[in-house]
Amino acid sequence: MYEEFYGFSERPFQLTPDPAFYFESVTHKKALSYLGYGLNQGEGFIVITGEVGSGKSTLVAHLKQKLDDERLTVGEVVTSALDGEEMIHVAARSFGLDVTGGDKAADLAAIELFLHEEARNGRRTLLIVDEAQNLSIGALEELRMLSNFQLGSHPLLQTLLLGQPEFKQLLAHSDELEQLRQRVIAAHHLEPMQPGEIEPYVMHRLNHVGWNGNPEIDSGIWVKLHKATGGIPRKINQVMTRLLLLGAVEEQAVLETDMLEAVIEEMSGDAAPVEDATSKVRPDREGPAADAIARAKDEARQADIAPATQTPTGAATQTAAQSASEVEARDKGLLDHQIEAIEAAFAERDKHLMAMRSEIDRLGKQRATGNLPEDIGARLAAIESRLDEQESSLRNVLGMMIDYFESQGSREAA
Structure with a gap:
């Protein structure tokens, strides 16, 4: 909707990672440097962590665009909670291997054969594992074991682990991951933008x-x-x-x-939590005060004190005093609502007037340069219509103010 109104070719702030929108902030530039260094080593583990939404997936999508498909084969795993055996099976499937039997030994043999073939064809292999904080210790250990595959003295598989901050903590402090930790050759934590x-x-x-x-x-x-x-x-x-x-x-x-x-x-x-609708009157952005005042009146009517129940004779005076106090508080609350609504109405009016003045100023500058838009007539008509709406809204507000004060029958209220 808004992309059509503003003439955009597509939505600029979609949540789906898109490398076309990659922005190289300071922290993302550092991450790419670590990734470049790690990939040049061709072995071990590279670890990138960051908060949810920090741009890990977009970073990797951008990285993949820069990789040479002729020299590097990439498999990707977006995990849920996987155990060791499941990790091996999913890794094999990420490289397009036909492993349907669920046999861990067969899956490992298929992966090893695939890695050897890629190496003989002059291609390196990278496994990207996203959401690594969801992996079990067993699954991480299986990934470490995959990194043992070699052809002569050359490692056959490199792994990029992406995870949230808790994965960084797990990797740093778990005694069970000491061997994997020793194989991490580059790591970076994505910080928020400045x-x-x-x-x-x-x-x-x-x-x-x-x-x-x-x-x-x-x-x-x-x-x-x-x-x-x-x-x-x-x-x-x-x-x-x-x-x-x-x-x-x-x-x-x-x-x-x-x-x-x-x-x-x-x-x-x-x-x-959903706020009680009567706890705060919020004027609408268009013609706000009229609706707010009407709601305030409804609230006051609903808050009228119910007929008093029978009370002991000695408590009658106290009950009457309490009732009078409650009525006074109710009227004061209603007046506060009215004042808030009126203030909001004038603030809204001022905001719209400022926007219209800005629009008129822009048209004036365009006129000075002889570059008036083709729809100048329609835009001026729209401004005039909005001015009429504001004037009508203001008259309505003032009318309801008078109606309210007259209904109170009190000069003090005015």
Whole structure:
């Protein structure tokens, strides 16, 4: 949806790893250096770890594009919880071997024969194992045993292990993995991107899909985006997707910081317990105050004190005082709701006016350069229509304010 509104060739922030969108941050550049060194050694294990969404899969997809298919055969395993025997079978299948019997000895023999054939044909073999933190100790030990296959003095198999931080800890501290640990020739942990890398990352992905300046992006967004995502690429993609969707729904030509804050708040609420609908009145973004005031009135009616039950004579005065206090608190709460709704309405109005002024300024600059767009008439008509909507909304708000104050019959409320 938003890619059509902004004229993108495809979605710039899709979550599926795509090497075409690879961005070389400082930490990814280091990872590629370690990978290059390790692959040149042609033996042992290379280990890349990082948080969920840190870009491990995209890094490997980018690496595979750089590899020479004529000289290197690659098998890939994305694991669940595998034991040793299952690991051997899945590794054999990753190289396209026909191993259907479930016989570990037969699977090992097939793998060894395959590795020898590849070596005789002048090809090296790399096994990439993703989600390595899910592997059992037995499965990791079987991978170590596979690294023992040799042709003369030349190793036949090299393995790249990708995992989350817990795999890094397991590998560093498990006594049972000492032999595997000794065969790790290169390792790198992917760190989150730095604050100064957020803007280049976002613009890199936008430029890849044909971004031409629409939408404009408020410069204040980058610091808030880093703070909200911790510099994790997948989280950045999630937030930017929501932000672009919001911009398209509201037909905004500028992505502003308040829009980002709204998206972050909404995403935070997705994982939070559902809040009582009466605990906070939230005005809609279009014509907000009218709906908020109407809801506040409904809440007040629902909060009316039920008829008092019979009480002992001595407690009648106290009960009446409590009822009066509750009524006063209810009225005060309603007034607070009204004030909040009115403030939100004016803030919303100001935001829309600022957006329209920005649009008019852009048109003015285009006119000065003699480069007016073909749809100038339609855009001016849209601005005029939005001004009329804001004026109508404001009149409605003021009318409901008057109606509310008159219904209270109190000069103090006014």
